Amino acid sequence: MLTAEGISYKIGQNTLVKDISFSMRPGELLLVLGANGAGKSTLLRMLSGEKKSSCGHIKLYQKEISDYPPQELALKRAVLNQQNIVTMAFSAEEIVMMGRYPHYKNNPGQTDLNIIDEVLQLCGITSLRTRSYLSLSGGEQQRVQLARTLAQIWDIPGALLLLDEPVAALDVQYQQQTLAIARQLAKRGFMVLGILHDINLAAQYADRILMLKKGRKWYDGSPAEVLSSKSIYEIFEIDSDIYTNPRTLKHFFIPKDVPIELNNQISI
Numbered sequence: 001m002l003t004a005e006g007i008s009y010k011i012g013q014n015t016l017v018k019d020i021s022f023s024m025r026p027g028e029l030l031l032v033l034g035a036n037g038a039g040k041s042t043l044l045r046m047l048s049g050e051k052k053s054s055c056g057h058i059k060l061y062q063k064e065i066s067d068y069p070p071q072e073l074a075l076k077r078a079v080l081n082q083q084n085i086v087t088m089a090f091s092a093e094e095i096v097m098m099g100r101y102p103h104y105k106n107n108p109g110q111t112d113l114n115i116i117d118e119v120l121q122l123c124g125i126t127s128l129r130t131r132s133y134l135s136l137s138g139g140e141q142q143r144v145q146l147a148r149t150l151a152q153i154w155d156i157p158g159a160l161l162l163l164d165e166p167v168a169a170l171d172v173q174y175q176q177q178t179l180a181i182a183r184q185l186a187k188r189g190f191m192v193l194g195i196l197h198d199i200n201l202a203a204q205y206a207d208r209i210l211m212l213k214k215g216r217k218w219y220d221g222s223p224a225e226v227l228s229s230k231s232i233y234e235i236f237e238i239d240s241d242i243y244t245n246p247r248t249l250k251h252f253f254i255p256k257d258v259p260i261e262l263n264n265q266i267s268i
């Protein structure tokens, strides 16, 4: 169980996240939507324990997130950040193995090795395992980082998995695959919270959607409850139509053209 009670994050005079409360339980896939700068990543970093909330409480299984020693926290939650800076020429497999560091002292055990094989295969990167991470494409690197994150909590059902824009650099096949993995992990009993920019992917996969605006929680509910032309306009300031897929009965949205006029003369 993850519970956020009235959490805010302030830097100087700026409040980046304001008084957000929600809770989630194992088995749930919660996807967060919001415009650029709405506070999504800041919220995720607070939930991960990386940033300390200015007020309120974050409890992971009834214990304040800030009270977890790093080693214990690493066995309860894993984080896929938006940016992962790697400067040394580790192989893809070595990066994924880093996810298992909290699980062993000197050398990985057979369980660790089996998990590495499993997540490499799941993320479609088995053939890249010996390649230098630095030589991989952006999307390939993202899949390696996803595999590392999964490896960390693979054998700890009930753990919290935090994914900040996990499909940003991925082609459509791997976008679908990544969200399908997230959904299956939720079904296995993990708590999965992800940030997305793609409203249709969120509508397709989320059990629940949290929509943020200007640091506040604006909507919280099932895709059918929260996705409407009105809510999308409120959050993203674009006009759109919402339809229902007759086969899946899930919502999908189609944005309307944005009328932008450019001056006839371009000054050089």
Ligand SMILES: Nc1ncnc2c1ncn2[C@@H]1O[C@H](COP(=O)(O)OP(=O)(O)OP(=O)(O)O)[C@@H](O)[C@H]1O
Residues within 6 Å of the ligand: 011, 014, 016, 034, 035, 036, 037, 038, 039, 040, 041, 042, 043
């Ligand atoms: N250290 C900082 N000092 C001042 N403002 C900051 C700082 N870090 C973040 N911000 C601002 O806080 C706001 C929220 O940032 P955050 O990264 O959480 O947004 P986001 O919703 O994840 O955006 P995006 O969709 O663009 O990734 C932004 O306006 C950002 O410029």
